Amino acid sequence: MTLKQGKSNQTYRVRSIHTSLDLERRLEALGLTEGSLITIINNDKKGAMTARFRGTRFALGRSIAEHIEVTEAADHE
Amino acid sequence: MNSKKSINVGFIGNPNCGKTTLFNAFTGANLKVANWPGVTVEKKEGTTYYQGQEFRLIDLPGIYSLTSYSMEETVSRECIMSDEVDVIVDVIDASSLERNLYLTLQLLELGKPVVLALNMMDIVEERGMELDLHRLPEMLGVPAIPVSARKKSGLSILMHAVAHHSEMQAQGPLIHHHPGLHSSHRHDHHSEYAMVYTDEIEDKIDAIIVRLKETYPDLENKRWHAIKYLEADESVTSQYPIDVTGIADRSYEKEIINQKYDFIEEVIGEVLVNKSQKAAFTDRIDHFLTHRLLGLPIFLAIMALVFFLTFAIGDWLKGYFELLLEMFSGAVGNFLTGIHVNAMLQSLILDGVISGVGGILTFLPNIFILFLALAILEDSGYMSRVAFVMDDIMSKLGLSGRAFLPLLLGFGCSVPAVMASRTLEDPKDRFKTVLVTPFMSCSARLPIYVLFSSMFFGKNAMLVCYSLYLLGIVTAIATAFILSKIDGSKASHSLLIELPEYKSPNARTIAIYVWQKIKDYLTKAGTVIFVASVILWVILNFGPSGYVTDISQSFGAMIGKLAVPLFRPAGLGYWQIIVALISGIAAKEVVVSSCSVLFGIQNITTAHGMSAMAATLASMGFGAANAYAMMVFCLLYIPCTATIGTMHRELHSWKSTIGIILFQLGIAWIMSTLIYHLILLFI
Numbered sequence: 001m002t003l004k005q006g007k008s009n010q011t012y013r014v015r016s017i018h019t020s021l022d023l024e025r026r027l028e029a030l031g032l033t034e035g036s037l038i039t040i041i042n043n044d045k046k047g048a049m050t051a052r053f054r055g056t057r058f059a060l061g062r063s064i065a066e067h068i069e070v071t072e073a074a075d076h077e
Numbered sequence: 078m079n080s081k082k083s084i085n086v087g088f089i090g091n092p093n094c095g096k097t098t099l100f101n102a103f104t105g106a107n108l109k110v111a112n113w114p115g116v117t118v119e120k121k122e123g124t125t126y127y128q129g130q131e132f133r134l135i136d137l138p139g140i141y142s143l144t145s146y147s148m149e150e151t152v153s154r155e156c157i158m159s160d161e162v163d164v165i166v167d168v169i170d171a172s173s174l175e176r177n178l179y180l181t182l183q184l185l186e187l188g189k190p191v192v193l194a195l196n197m198m199d200i201v202e203e204r205g206m207e208l209d210l211h212r213l214p215e216m217l218g219v220p221a222i223p224v225s226a227r228k229k230s231g232l233s234i235l236m237h238a239v240a241h242h243s244e245m246q247a248q249g250p251l252i253h254h255h256p257g258l259h260s261s262h263r264h265d266h267h268s269e270y271a272m273v274y275t276d277e278i279e280d281k282i283d284a285i286i287v288r289l290k291e292t293y294p295d296l297e298n299k300r301w302h303a304i305k306y307l308e309a310d311e312s313v314t315s316q317y318p319i320d321v322t323g324i325a326d327r328s329y330e331k332e333i334i335n336q337k338y339d340f341i342e343e344v345i346g347e348v349l350v351n352k353s354q355k356a357a358f359t360d361r362i363d364h365f366l367t368h369r370l371l372g373l374p375i376f377l378a379i380m381a382l383v384f385f386l387t388f389a390i391g392d393w394l395k396g397y398f399e400l401l402l403e404m405f406s407g408a409v410g411n412f413l414t415g416i417h418v419n420a421m422l423q424s425l426i427l428d429g430v431i432s433g434v435g436g437i438l439t440f441l442p443n444i445f446i447l448f449l450a451l452a453i454l455e456d457s458g459y460m461s462r463v464a465f466v467m468d469d470i471m472s473k474l475g476l477s478g479r480a481f482l483p484l485l486l487g488f489g490c491s492v493p494a495v496m497a498s499r500t501l502e503d504p505k506d507r508f509k510t511v512l513v514t515p516f517m518s519c520s521a522r523l524p525i526y527v528l529f530s531s532m533f534f535g536k537n538a539m540l541v542c543y544s545l546y547l548l549g550i551v552t553a554i555a556t557a558f559i560l561s562k563i564d565g566s567k568a569s570h571s572l573l574i575e576l577p578e579y580k581s582p583n584a585r586t587i588a589i590y591v592w593q594k595i596k597d598y599l600t601k602a603g604t605v606i607f608v609a610s611v612i613l614w615v616i617l618n619f620g621p622s623g624y625v626t627d628i629s630q631s632f633g634a635m636i637g638k639l640a641v642p643l644f645r646p647a648g649l650g651y652w653q654i655i656v657a658l659i660s661g662i663a664a665k666e667v668v669v670s671s672c673s674v675l676f677g678i679q680n681i682t683t684a685h686g687m688s689a690m691a692a693t694l695a696s697m698g699f700g701a702a703n704a705y706a707m708m709v710f711c712l713l714y715i716p717c718t719a720t721i722g723t724m725h726r727e728l729h730s731w732k733s734t735i736g737i738i739l740f741q742l743g744i745a746w747i748m749s750t751l752i753y754h755l756i757l758l759f760i
Binding site: 019022023025026027028029030031033034035036041042044045046047048050054055056057058059060061062063064 | 141142144146173174175176179330331334335338359360363367368369461462464465468469472571572573574575576577
C-alpha cells in the first residue's frame with residue numbers, strides 16, 4: 001500500500017520510495033529512508049497529509065505520499 | 078584567552094531550532110545583512126565580545142543536512158569549509174534531538190572544532206524529558222552547552238567553550254561502550270571518530286583514502302572526502318577526480334544515511350532518560366488549525382484580520398503621514414520661494430523628489446503592521462501550516478500554498494505583497510508569485526476605475542469596478558496556471574515542510590525581523606524610487622527646448638505622440654492618455670492627477686470636473702469602450718516604481734525584473750486590445 005492510503009494515528013514502515021532522484025535524496029536526508037518508521041497524524045484530506053518521522057512533524061504533498069510504499073508496523077514501535 | 082585575533086564562529090542548525098533567536102541574543106539588532114555571493118540566500122554577520130575576546134559570528138541558513146542539493150546547503154558547506162569559520166556552533170533543538178543530530182554527525186566529519194548549543198532546554202524540561210548532558214559529549218567527543226536563546230541563559234558559557242575549543246585541534250576523548258557491538262575492524266576508529274560505519278563501509282573509506290593520498294597528498298581531512306566519494310557527491314568527485322573503480326562502483330549514500338540514523342538511535346537510547354510524556358500541546362492545536370474542514374476558514378479569518386490591520390489601521394496612519402508630507406512639502410516650497418530658488422530646482426525638489434520619495438514613506442505604516450503580523454505568524458509556527466492548508470487549492474495553479482498570502486495582500490498594495498513573497502522557499506515559486514501578484518488590483522488603482530467608470534458607465538460604475546477586480550484575479554490565476562504547465566516540473570511543487578512545535582513568539586526576534594524589513598524597504602526600494610522619480614520628473618518637465626512648464630512640450634509628450642500608433646489598437650491612441658499612463662508608473666493614482674493636468678481640468682474628481690473631462694474626451698472620439706480598455710490597461714501594465722524597486726529587491730536580478738515588466742506590459746496591451754475590440758463588436 002502507499003502512504004496516502006494509510007490511516008491517521010497509525011505507524012507504518014517504509015518499503016520503498018519512487019519519486020524523482022532529487023526528492024528521494026531530500027527525503028532520505030530528513031531520515032525517511034527504506035525501513036524507517038512513519039506515523040500518520042492527519043490523512044483526512046484528499047490532498048496533503050501530515051505525518052511524523054524521526055521525531056518531527058511534516059506536511060507531505062499527495063504527490064509524495066502516493067509514491068511511498070509502506071507496510072503496517074506494530075503500534076508501539 | 079589573550080589572543081588578539083577575532084575568532085570566526087559559524088552558527089548552523091536545522092530550520093526551526095531557534096538558531097536566529099540565539100544569534101540575535103548575541104548580536105542584538107547590530108548585524109550586517111547581505112546576500113551570499115551569486116545567490117539569493119541571506120547572510121547575516123555580527124560581533125560579540127566575551128572576556129576581551131572578539132567573536133565574529135556568521136548566521137548560516139537553516140538546513141537539515143550538509144549535502145549539496147540546495148543553494149542553502151551548498152552555501153553553508155562552502156562557508157564552513159573555508160577560513161571564514163574557525164569554530165562551528167551547531168545549534169540543536171534539544172526537544173527534537175533525533176532530527177537535529179543528523180546534521181551534527183555530518184558536521185563532526187568535517188574535522189573542524191564543533192561546539193553543540195543545546196537550545197530549547199526549557200521545552201525539554203516542560204515536557205518532563207531528561208537529557209544526560211554528561212553522556213552526550215562523551216559519545217560525540219565535543220562539548221555540549223545547554224542554552225536558552227529566549228531566556229538568554231548559557232550565552233557566556235557557550236562563548237567560553239567556543240574560545241577554548243578553537244585552540245584545540247583534536248576532539249575530546251570519545252567513550253563508546255558498545256557491549257557486544259565491538260568493531261572487528263583493523264583500525265580502532267571508535268577512539269578517533271564519533272561516527273563509525275560498518276566494516277564494509279570503513280574498508281571502502283580506507284581504500285579511497287589511500288587513493289586520495291596518492292593523487293592529492295596535501296588534501297586535508299581525507300576521511301570526509303572519502304565519505305563524500307562513497308555518497309557520489311558531485312562537487313567533491315568533480316573537484317578531486319580519482320579512480321574509484323572496484324571500491325565505489327555505486328553510491329553508498331543510503332547505507333551511510335541509515336548508519337548515521339542507527340548511531341543516532343543509539344545516542345538517543347543512552348542520552349534521553351525520560352521520553353516526552355505530555356501528549357504534545359502542538360497536536361491538540363493542530364487538530365483544529367489543520368482540520369480538514371476547519372483549517373481553511375480559520376486561515377481565512379486570520380488573513381482577514383491581517384488584511385484589516387494592514388490596510389484599515391495602516392491606511393488610517395497613512396492618512397496622517399500624507400498630511401505631514403503635504404505640510405512638509407508646503408514648508409519646503411515656502412522656504413525655497415523665500416530664498417529665491419529658481420522654479421526648475423523647486424519643481425525638481427517638490428514634484429520630483431519629495432512627492433516621489435515621500436510617497437514611498439507614506440507606505441511605512443502598512444509595511445510595519447504587515448510585517449509585525451507576519452513575524453508573529455512565522456515565529457509562532459503557524460506559517461508552515463498555511464502551506465499545508467492551502468496546498469490543495471494552490472497546487473492546482475502550480476503555486477505553493479504559501480503564495481496565497483502575497484496574492485491576497487496584492488489587493489491592498491503590491492509593495493508589501495511582493496515583499497511577502499519571501500516567505501516562499503523555492504525561487505521558482507517566488508518568481509511566479511512576484512510575477513502574478515501585481516495583477517491583483519491594488520488600492521491605488523481604484524481612483525482610476527472610479528474616475529473613468531463614473532464618467533462613462535453611470536449607474537453601472539460599481540459593476541465595472543468589480544469586473545476589473547475579477548479580471549485581475551482571472552489573469553493572475555491563468556498566468557500562474559499556464560506558467561506551471563510550461564515549466565511542468567510537478568515534483569518541485571510537492572509539499573514537504575516541517576511543522577514545528579507551536580511556541581509563543583519572541584519579542585526580540587520579531588522586533589529585529591520587522592526592523593530589518595523596514596530598513597531594507599527604506600534603503601533599497603528608496604534609492605531606486607528616488608532615481609525613478611527624478612527620471613520621470615525630467616521626462617515630464619524637459620523638452621527639446623529645455624525646461625518647460627507646459628507638459629505638452631515635454632519629452633513625455635513627444636514619447637506619447639510617438640507611441641500613438643502603438644496604442645491605437647487598444648483604443649488608447651491619444652498622447653495625453655499615454656503620458657498619463659507613463660506618469661502612472663511613479664504611482665498608479667498619479668494617472669488621475671496627470672489627466673487633470675493634461676486635459677487642463679481642475680477638480681477632476683467632482684461631478685462638474687468629470688462631465689467637463691468626459692465632454693473633452695468624447696470630442697476626441699474617446700468613448701466607453703476606450704475607457705474600459707484604459708482601465709484594463711491600468712490594471713495590468715507596469716507596476717509602480719515602488720513595486721518595481723521591491724521586485725528587484727526580492728528577485729535580486731534586473732533581468733528578471735525587466736522581464737516581468739515587459740511581460741506585464743505585453744499582457745496589458747493584448748488584453749486591452751482584445752477587450753476594446755470585443756466591446757466595439759457588441760455596442
